[in-house]
Amino acid sequence: MNRTLTRLLQAPSVVLLLLWMLIPLSMTIYFSTIRYHLLYPERSGFVGFSNYEFFYTDPAFWPAILNTLILVGSVLIISVVLGLAVAVLIDRPFRFRGIARVMLISPFFIMPTVNALIWKNMMMNPIYGLFAVVANTIGVEPVDWLAQFPLLSIIIIVSWQWTPFAILIFMTSLQSLDQEQKEAALLDGAGFWARFFNLTLPHLARPIAIVLMIQMIFHLSIFAEIFVTTGGGPGTQSTNLAFLIFSQALQGFDVGVASAGGVFAIILANIVAIFLVRLIGKNLAA
Amino acid sequence: MQMTDKQRERLINHIAVAAAWIVAALFFFPIFWMVLTSFKTELEAIAVPPTLFFEPTLENYTLxxxxxxxxxxxxxxxxxxxxxxxxxxxxxxxxxxxxxxxxxxxxxxxxxxxxxxxxxxxxxxxxxxxxxxxxxxxxxxxxxxxxxxxxxxxxxxxxxxxxxxxxxxxxxxxxxxxxxxxxxxxxxxxxxxxxxxxxxxxxxxxxxxxxxxxxxxxxxxxxxxxxxxxxxxxxxxxxxxxxxxxxxxxxxxxxxxxxxxxxxxxxxxxxxxxxxxx
Incomplete structure (x- = not known):
């Protein structure tokens, strides 16, 4: 196969992705420097960096950045640690293990919107929710989760969806761990933690990297869960960058400012991506 | 009475299996509850305390x-x-x-x-x-x-x-x-x-x-x-x-x-x- 043909075969994916990235990106950058308000189409013209300034000085800006990072970090830690624990727990033969498996991974297949609705209405509602019922039963004052701990609630909701993803990957990976190695370690009298750190964890290094990468991509732009539950509030307590831009663009009708926010989001994503590309780059080379 | 290694191992295994089922039940519970609620009437759905046994209805689905x-x-x-x-x-x-x-x-x-x-x-x-x-x-x-x-x-x-x-x-x-x-x-x-x-x-x-x-x-x-x-x-x-x-x-x-x-x-x-x- 010659060079030209190689290039020809690669062209569709490269060109399409380039277009998919460059056209909107350049439009976003262009919009971010002009006055563009859907409700006031007569106002127009180049405004330089004032949209950026407006977005940047929005009191919600720093909280949104911070919330984005807290959200991504917490969910990653929870899902990997809990995922590892459950995967190790279930990595033994027992009856109806297949059913337990199916129960554990199911939340991953539930739509984020539905997931958020279940938690909002049936779990966390301060009057009818099951958490409130449990609290009342044991004589504790029920908590209005989404109003009092909005960010924590979102973290719980997202973790419930994505821990099963980690479990699914880790438990399948564990099955490919050499049984003989495990037995040899047992015979050598290696304790549980020694086996975990010297055998299990190294074996799971690549799956863990992959779980981190895929999840980070999805969590940086979490939208549906916030849209359905807290709407970013109360105040800005559960507004992440994606939601802030959304509220500027589609609720504020200000395309210019929203585009400036989009540029900020892209910069943040790229900072995170640099770490990620290193991580996955190593895996590619391996 | 001293437990032998074998007995201890078996006990740990039993505990792990029980824990696995508890975790599985916790993860699956919201889905189970959603499906259960879909067969309730609107009144039963918000009943406090929630009802676990009720007469299932298909009215939500038909609606x-x-x-x-x-x-x-x-x-x-x-x-x-x-x-x-x-x-x-x-x-x-x-x-x-x-x-x-x-x-x-x-x-x-x-x-x-x-x-x-x-x-x-x-x-x-x-x-x-x-x-x-x-x-x-x-x-x-x-x-x-x-x-x-x-x-x-x-x-x-x-x-x-x-x-x-x-x-x-x-x-x-x-x-x-x-x-x-x-x-x-x-x-x-x-x-x-x-x-x-x-x-x-x-x-x-x-x-x-x-x-x-x-x-x-x-x-x-x-x-x-x-x-x-x-x-x-x-x-x-x-x-x-x-x-x-x-x-x-x-x-x-x-x-x-x-x-x-x-x-x-x-x-x-x-x-x-x-x-x-x-």
Whole structure:
């Protein structure tokens, strides 16, 4: 196969992705420097960096950045640690293990919107929710989760969806761990933690990297869960960058400012991506 | 009484199994509760304390059937998630093949660049895409959503396929070239059959992700090309406390893909771990 043909075969994916990235990106950058308000189409013209300034000085800006990072970090830690624990727990033969498996991974297949609705209405509602019922039963004052701990609630909701993803990957990976190695370690009298750190964890290094990468991509732009539950509030307590831009663009009708926010989001994503590309780059080379 | 090692081991095993079941029950409980609620009347759905035993009713389901066009939304979900996946696979298979069997110095960089486009937050480019679709009259159409779905999944699909194709021994390809196989023949007769597991799992993963995709579906489609995600979203805002109906519509929206996921879980993981897990 010659060079030209190689290039020809690669062209569709490269060109399409380039277009998919460059056209909107350049439009976003262009919009971010002009006055563009859907409700006031007569106002127009180049405004330089004032949209950026407006977005940047929005009191919600720093909280949104911070919330984005807290959200991504917490969910990653929870899902990997809990995922590892459950995967190790279930990595033994027992009856109806297949059913337990199916129960554990199911939340991953539930739509984020539905997931958020279940938690909002049936779990966390301060009057009818099951958490409130449990609290009342044991004589504790029920908590209005989404109003009092909005960010924590979102973290719980997202973790419930994505821990099963980690479990699914880790438990399948564990099955490919050499049984003989495990037995040899047992015979050598290696304790549980020694086996975990010297055998299990190294074996799971690549799956863990992959779980981190895929999840980070999805969590940086979490939208549906916030849209359905807290709407970013109360105040800005559960507004992440994606939601802030959304509220500027589609609720504020200000395309210019929203585009400036989009540029900020892209910069943040790229900072995170640099770490990620290193991580996955190593895996590619391996 | 001193326990022998064997007894202790068995005890630990019993505790672990019990713990596994408790965790499994906790994870599954919200789904179980949603399905249960969908068979209650609205009054029972918000009863405090909640009722576990009740006379199941199908009224929520019949009401949804009457009020909305469930099958249309379901069909839209099928069309867009399968269509987007198919389009992405058609673009990705030749590309990944070329990259895997004729790599250049830049192949790795291209792949990493592709993956990095996945990290651009959708919301950052929502306005341009929305305006382009509006200008072209593509708002609320299958075509727009299929194309966008293909683009957002293309990087991950490329990555997975590349890793699969790389594991095919080069000698097989070379032998077929000696026999005078064309490039098209190589892809369809040799690469695709050999990497079938990887191709299937990649497609499965893509379908699951697209079925549940919310951002583009909610912002670009409504009644015509709206997916099940849009249908569920339409039940949220004004309906207030109609939990039973909401549960029923959610159950209907999730059931197909959850069952699909159960049936294909092993295949799926292969794709998710980039072929690292056999």
């Amino acid at each position: 949804i059937e009457e009020r909305t066009d469930y099958f249309r939304f379901a069909l839209n979900s099928v069309i867009t998630s399968f269509g987007g996946t198919l389009l992405a696979m058609l673009i990705a298979i030749p590309s990944a093949y070329a990259m895997a069997f004729n790599p250049t110095r830049r192949t790795k960089d291209i792949l990493l660049w592709m993956l990095s486009t996945k990290m651009l937050p959708a919301v950052g480019v929502l306005m341009p895409i929305y305006l382009i679709c509006q200008r072209l009259g593509l708002l609320d159409t299958h075509i727009a959503l299929i194309f966008i779905f293909a683009m957002i999944n293309l990087p991950i699909i490329m990555m997975i396929l590349f890793n699969y194709f790389r594991e095919i021994p080069k000698e097989i390809i070379e032998a077929s070239r000696m026999d005078g196989a064309t490039t098209f023949g190589e892809i369809t007769q040799i690469v695709m059959p050999l990497a079938w597991g990887g191709i299937a799992s990649t497609a499965l993963l893509s379908i699951v992700l697209l079925w549940n995709e919310a951002f583009w579906s909610i912002n670009l489609t409504s009644s015509d090309a709206g997916t099940l995600v849009v249908l569920v979203a339409s039940f949220t805002a004004p309906e207030g406390l109609f939990w039973a109906k909401l549960s029923a519509v959610s159950t209907l929206a999730c059931a197909p893909i959850v069952v699909f996921g159960w049936l294909t879980q092993k295949q799926l993981v292969q794709g998710l771990t980039f072929g690292a897990v056999k």
